[in-house]
Amino acid sequence: MSVVETVLGPVAADELGDVDAHEHVFLRTPVNPGDEFLDTDKAAAELLRVAAGGIHTVVDLTPVGLGRRPGELAEVSRTSGVHVVAATGFHRSAHYPAAHWARHADDATLLDVLLDDLQTGMDRHDWDFPRPVPTSHKAGIIKLGASYHRIDRHEERWFAAGAAAARDTGVALAVHTEVGTATHAALDLLDKHGVPAGRVLLAHTDRNPDPELHLDLIARGAHLVYDTIGRIKYRPDSVLLDLIEHMAEAGRLNHICLGTDVGRKSSLRAYGGGPGMDVLGRDFVPRLRRRLGDEAVETVLRHTPQALLAKEISGTGLPAVGTTA
Numbered sequence: 001m002s003v004v005e006t007v008l009g010p011v012a013a014d015e016l017g018d019v020d021a022h023e024h025v026f027l028r029t030p031v032n033p034g035d036e037f038l039d040t041d042k043a044a045a046e047l048l049r050v051a052a053g054g055i056h057t058v059v060d061l062t063p064v065g066l067g068r069r070p071g072e073l074a075e076v077s078r079t080s081g082v083h084v085v086a087a088t089g090f091h092r093s094a095h096y097p098a099a100h101w102a103r104h105a106d107d108a109t110l111l112d113v114l115l116d117d118l119q120t121g122m123d124r125h126d127w128d129f130p131r132p133v134p135t136s137h138k139a140g141i142i143k144l145g146a147s148y149h150r151i152d153r154h155e156e157r158w159f160a161a162g163a164a165a166a167r168d169t170g171v172a173l174a175v176h177t178e179v180g181t182a183t184h185a186a187l188d189l190l191d192k193h194g195v196p197a198g199r200v201l202l203a204h205t206d207r208n209p210d211p212e213l214h215l216d217l218i219a220r221g222a223h224l225v226y227d228t229i230g231r232i233k234y235r236p237d238s239v240l241l242d243l244i245e246h247m248a249e250a251g252r253l254n255h256i257c258l259g260t261d262v263g264r265k266s267s268l269r270a271y272g273g274g275p276g277m278d279v280l281g282r283d284f285v286p287r288l289r290r291r292l293g294d295e296a297v298e299t300v301l302r303h304t305p306q307a308l309l310a311k312e313i314s315g316t317g318l319p320a321v322g323t324t325a
């Protein structure tokens with residue numbers, strides 16, 4: 001059975017229903033001061049809207065140190081009925097101040113943190129307390145981040161730790177890209193560390209809606225998540241519909257996922273903002289269905305993300321990783 005680890009325990013991949021493959025239920029980062037959202041009731045209200053829009057699962061790609069609240073994640077998943085797949089890992093380095101431990105920890109410690117979150121349960125204090133207090137809520141995916149057109153020396157170490165943890169646990173690996181850049185570099189680095197492109201989800205590729213680039217990345221095996229839906233300041237959603245149609249014509253929808261990636265309080269309905277975490281199901285999916293039909297919608301919301309999220313244990317021929325060089 002293909003299993004996905006959610007905050008409420010393992011779920012068969014084909015039980016996930018329609019998946020929003022990039023969200024943040026809670027988030028706090030020095031990159032967006034004043035735009036943090038950590039309220040449990042408001043998170044539940046936002047997820048109820050997501051459920052009303054027809055989405056059954058959200059992948060919360062909030063990595064270590066940016067406001068993860070494992071117990072509350074489980075609580076709002078239960079309240080809303082929405083499956084939540086939580087992340088561990090490290091974002092691009094701009095999200096961690098110069099003194100943050102993640103920049104200074106040795107390789108073995110970085111890997112231990114990820115494996116604890118994936119195998120034991122996410123730390124209650126999101127690794128911001130002298131002694132870890134594991135919860136019973138495991139992460140189900142690894143998140144990494146690359147800078148604009150480059151992967152810096154901190155990110156390189158976090159990629160190595162993330163790749164080792166992915167090899168050990170079989171979970172998929174999502175990579176934040178800045179405006180869709182450094183995508184080939186991210187795949188190269190993960191490949192060097194033994195993670196094939198087929199286990200990688202490249203985020204924000206729709207910020208650089210270049211169909212030729214996307215088809216090249218997919219030809220390597222990578223999955224792409226178009227996750228700035230409803231963020232009209234970037235471009236109209238019709239550009240994304242065109243892009244998805246382009247991928248469909250190339251027969252590549254089995255490498256495309258969709259998401260909203262709401263990363264600011266001001267983007268959430270529960271805080272009086274917009275477009276809301278529910279914009280994918282509410283506004284975009286009906287347009288996609290009208291443009292490409294039911295089967296295409298089912299591919300990008302169900303088959304592709306479900307297959308990617310399902311743990312792949314063994315069969316890679318790679319040695320188990322317990323320590324790093």
Ligand SMILES: [Zn+2]
Binds near residue numbers: 022023024261263
């Ligand atoms: Zn995000």
